[in-house]
Amino acid sequence: MNDKSHSDHWSLIIKGHTSLFDVKFKDLWHYxxxxxxFVKRDFISFYKQTVLGPxxxxxxxxxxxxxxxxxxxxxxxxxxxxxxxxxFYLSGITAWNYFADCLTKTSTVFRDNVSIFGKVYxxxxxxxxxxxxxxxxxxxxxxxxxxxxxxYFAFEGADFHMTYAIFFFPLLVVLMALLGLGLGLIIxxxxxxxxxxxxxxxxxxxLLMYGTTVIYPLSSAPEKYKAIIALNPMTxxxxxxxxxxxxxxxxxxxxxxxxxxxxxxxxxxxxxxFNKTEKNFVDTI
Amino acid sequence: xxxIVIKVEDLSKAYQIGQxxxxxxxxxxxxxxxxxxxxxxxPFLKIGEANDRSVKGESDIVxxxxxxxxxxxxxxxxxxxxxxxxxxxxxxxxLSRVTSPTTGEIRIKGRIASLLEVGTGFHPELSGRENIFxxxxxxxxxxxxxxxxxxxxxxxxxxxxxxxxxxxRYSSGMYVRLAFAVAAHLESEILIVDExxxxxxxxxxxxCLGKMGDISKGEGRTVLFVSHNMAAVQNLCNxxxxxxxxxMVHQGDINGTITxxxxxxxxxxxxxxxxxxxxxxxxxxxxxxVYGNQLQESVISGQQLxxxxxxxxxxxxxxDRIRLDVRVEDDFGQRxxxxxxxxxxxxxxxxxxxxxxxxxxxxxxxGIYFATLFLTVDGEVADWIDNAFQIIVxxxxxxxxxxxxxxxxxxxxxxxxxxxxx
Numbered sequence: 115m116n117d118k119s120h121s122d123h124w125s126l127i128i129k130g131h132t133s134l135f136d137v138k139f140k141d142l143w144h145y146x147x148x149x150x151x152f153v154k155r156d157f158i159s160f161y162k163q164t165v166l167g168p169x170x171x172x173x174x175x176x177x178x179x180x181x182x183x184x185x186x187x188x189x190x191x192x193x194x195x196x197x198x199x200x201x202f203y204l205s206g207i208t209a210w211n212y213f214a215d216c217l218t219k220t221s222t223v224f225r226d227n228v229s230i231f232g233k234v235y236x237x238x239x240x241x242x243x244x245x246x247x248x249x250x251x252x253x254x255x256x257x258x259x260x261x262x263x264x265x266y267f268a269f270e271g272a273d274f275h276m277t278y279a280i281f282f283f284p285l286l287v288v289l290m291a292l293l294g295l296g297l298g299l300i301i302x303x304x305x306x307x308x309x310x311x312x313x314x315x316x317x318x319x320x321l322l323m324y325g326t327t328v329i330y331p332l333s334s335a336p337e338k339y340k341a342i343i344a345l346n347p348m349t350x351x352x353x354x355x356x357x358x359x360x361x362x363x364x365x366x367x368x369x370x371x372x373x374x375x376x377x378x379x380x381x382x383x384x385x386x387x388f389n390k391t392e393k394n395f396v397d398t399i
Numbered sequence: 400x401x402x403i404v405i406k407v408e409d410l411s412k413a414y415q416i417g418q419x420x421x422x423x424x425x426x427x428x429x430x431x432x433x434x435x436x437x438x439x440x441x442p443f444l445k446i447g448e449a450n451d452r453s454v455k456g457e458s459d460i461v462x463x464x465x466x467x468x469x470x471x472x473x474x475x476x477x478x479x480x481x482x483x484x485x486x487x488x489x490x491x492x493x494l495s496r497v498t499s500p501t502t503g504e505i506r507i508k509g510r511i512a513s514l515l516e517v518g519t520g521f522h523p524e525l526s527g528r529e530n531i532f533x534x535x536x537x538x539x540x541x542x543x544x545x546x547x548x549x550x551x552x553x554x555x556x557x558x559x560x561x562x563x564x565x566x567x568r569y570s571s572g573m574y575v576r577l578a579f580a581v582a583a584h585l586e587s588e589i590l591i592v593d594e595x596x597x598x599x600x601x602x603x604x605x606x607c608l609g610k611m612g613d614i615s616k617g618e619g620r621t622v623l624f625v626s627h628n629m630a631a632v633q634n635l636c637n638x639x640x641x642x643x644x645x646x647m648v649h650q651g652d653i654n655g656t657i658t659x660x661x662x663x664x665x666x667x668x669x670x671x672x673x674x675x676x677x678x679x680x681x682x683x684x685x686x687x688x689v690y691g692n693q694l695q696e697s698v699i700s701g702q703q704l705x706x707x708x709x710x711x712x713x714x715x716x717x718x719d720r721i722r723l724d725v726r727v728e729d730d731f732g733q734r735x736x737x738x739x740x741x742x743x744x745x746x747x748x749x750x751x752x753x754x755x756x757x758x759x760x761x762x763x764x765x766g767i768y769f770a771t772l773f774l775t776v777d778g779e780v781a782d783w784i785d786n787a788f789q790i791i792v793x794x795x796x797x798x799x800x801x802x803x804x805x806x807x808x809x810x811x812x813x814x815x816x817x818x819x820x821x
Binding site for chain 2: 154
């Protein structure tokens with residue numbers, strides 16, 4: 115008995131059933147270079163053989179802003195809390211896009227990478243994490259567009275100002291990323307078995323945008339819906355984002371605290387479900 | 400004891416075959432209810448059966464591996480052999496953590512790198528150099544490690560000139576060279592290689608085999624190698640592991656294992672119970688035996704192929720016109736060959752009990768082929784069995800120069816002459 119325990123210096127034990135909480139963070143750290151190589155791959159493959167290259171990062175939010183300004187601002191006359199309409203929409207779109215991209219891209223991670231996952235082991239979480247980081251690059255580029263727009267409207271003398279909440283900006287980015295990641299992880303794990311969910315995601319995210327304060331401020335939402343809209347954890351984040359950059363929006367310890375709690379819970383379950391699924395999904399997908 | 404690097408205990412893997420996706424929610428709920436709430440054993444695992452493709456299963460759970468036990472010592476080069484579908488690839492998948500076992504466990508000492516496919520994760524838009532980094536990192540190397548070995552890798556691959564060209568412009572040969580070069584430079588204590596060398600030209604195959612030989616013999620690393628190329632296995636490995644229908648049936652030195660494999664490779668199939676056949680059944684096919692020759696059961700490209708058929712004539716029919724056709728199709732249903740008693744001078748007035756079809760030099764490349772049997776008596780169909788049996792062909796030295804034709808290039812091999820002139 116004694117020599118057995120003595121000689122058992124196994125570096126790896128592969129078993130069928132492992133604990134739910136057996137997430138291999140050490141492995142994840144070892145593969146960190148891979149994460150950045152995936153980011154680089156995404157970036158290069160995105161603009162290779164395009165004429166405009168990284169400019170495409172600007173074009174999408176810019177045109178969305180123009181359309182929103184026309185439809186919701188000019189036709190529907192929805193309040194923008196006294197902010198210039200373009201600025202109001204662009205700030206909402208920039209933040210929302212980051213969350214939505216993280217969510218939709220991670221929600222197909224098993225299906226998109228089945229050929230790699232089926233042939234080689236690396237911590238599967240690397241892939242969704244690389245998506246979050248790739249999108250962060252995109253988000254930063256789009257943020258520059260927002261700054262340019264802010265500079266332009268400041269020059270025009272529009273009424274807005276940055277607030278102390280700007281110090282919470284890194285926290286807001288982390289929250290958007292992790293909330294999108296957490297939801298995406300749950301969905302991708304479920305779609306390996308129930309393919310229907312992937313159809314839900316594409317329009318679900320779009321619908322959810324209207325349940326978030328992207329095209330209207332929380333302050334002008336009808337009283338009876340206000341509570342429901344505030345239940346959406348993205349609402350607190352986008353309101354805080356707008357408050358930080360433009361000085362309008364509801365930013366309270368409660369609203370942001372709520373978003374933090376929801377994000378932590380979603381991420382926790384996301385990682386557990388993802389971790390549980392990654393072991394065998396190759397057999398079912 | 401201390402030099403055991405892989406220890407496999409009671410390893411099993413069950414697969415669900417057939418349709419996945421219909422009624423899974425209700426089934427999952429049922430499963431959850433019986434196992435978690437009631438505490439009963441999982442009802443969907445109880446009814447498993449051995450993995451035998453030729454017998455139609457009753458349940459939709461198949462054990463691809465069942466209670467496999469073995470130990471591997473450091474520095475060994477293990478050849479894992481077995482028929483197609485025996486469970487070799489499943490074993491490699493479990494060892495490389497692509498999927499996890501249903502029961503049992505594997506203990507591993509040291510870093511493990513697996514090469515189930517060359518060039519996993521290669522991105523067509525990235526240059527060769529960028530792909531070396533990406534692929535290396537996917538296989539578990541750190542960036543610094545790859546940088547240190549970059550020159551060596553590029554040198555081994557022999558594609559220096561194109562290393563900054565996107566790999567989508569590469570020929571398939573260059574692609575494989577580059578991919579293998581990355582894998583060959585992994586610093587792992589254990590290397591797992593699936594049949595990936597079937598691609599690439601003979602010269603490069605030799606180079607790869609040489610490199611793998613260096614790895615196990617020179618550097619004391621452990622290599623697990625799966626191949627249908629018995630010559631390569633014999634060259635490279637010192638020990639063998641034979642898997643049949645999901646169970647390990649033999650472990651020992653490589654020559655013994657190969658001999659055992661070739662002996663046990665009986666393709667005798669009982670045809671009397673096959674359903675879905677057409678014809679009036681006056682005379683029926685009873686059994687078929689497919690083999691290379693008397694000394695060697697397995698069928699190898701370029702070597703002899705025998706098909707022995709037994710007929711069942713219960714009503715003692717007599718006839719003066721008997722005709723037998725054998726059609727062979729590939730896995731896409733493309734007809735590759737047709738032989739018939741009508742093509743040869745044969746005394747068709749005899750109602751035979753046994754028929755032997757002999758191909759002196761079979762032209763099939765390695766792969767699985769499906770044969771249809773067709774028998775007429777006096778112009779009427781007596782027995783007709785679609786996909787009656789399979790012919791499993793292993794790669795062989797068809798051209799007598801060690802150069803193999805990749806299966807994807809052609810399923811049929813033909814003798815040829817080529818001359819260059821100016």
